[in-house]
Amino acid sequence: MNSPSLTGAAATAAPVTGPKIRALREAIGMDQATLAAAVGIGASRMCRIEREERPITPDLRRRILTALGTGLAAESQRLESIAQDVLALVRDTQQLGAALAHELGLPAANGRPH
DSSP states (O other): OOOOOOOTHHHHHSOOOHHHHHHHHHHTTOOHHHHHHHHTSOHHHHHHHHTTSSOOOHHHHHHHHHHHHHHHHHHHHHHHHHHHHHHHHHHHHHHHHHHHHHHHTOOOTTSOOO
């Protein structure tokens, strides 16, 4: 599976505002302290960046977007795993339903008797 990437030129050229950083961080379930630690700054500085009370240097913007991209990739992998589990559950349920219908002498899902 391809993971989203927010590194390289796009990370340093993208217009990034504090509210956008907060929205991305919250969307992936990352708390402010975790993001701050991931980029090597204090939580209070991250809070001020998100409120646009502190400027973001190009290097810090790149580090933040890289950390958020890593979080996005992890969230994407987690959701993919959940989707696979749901599909397996659906298949199991269909098989169980077919077996039960057979035991009860009911027509199969296609309308034909077993």
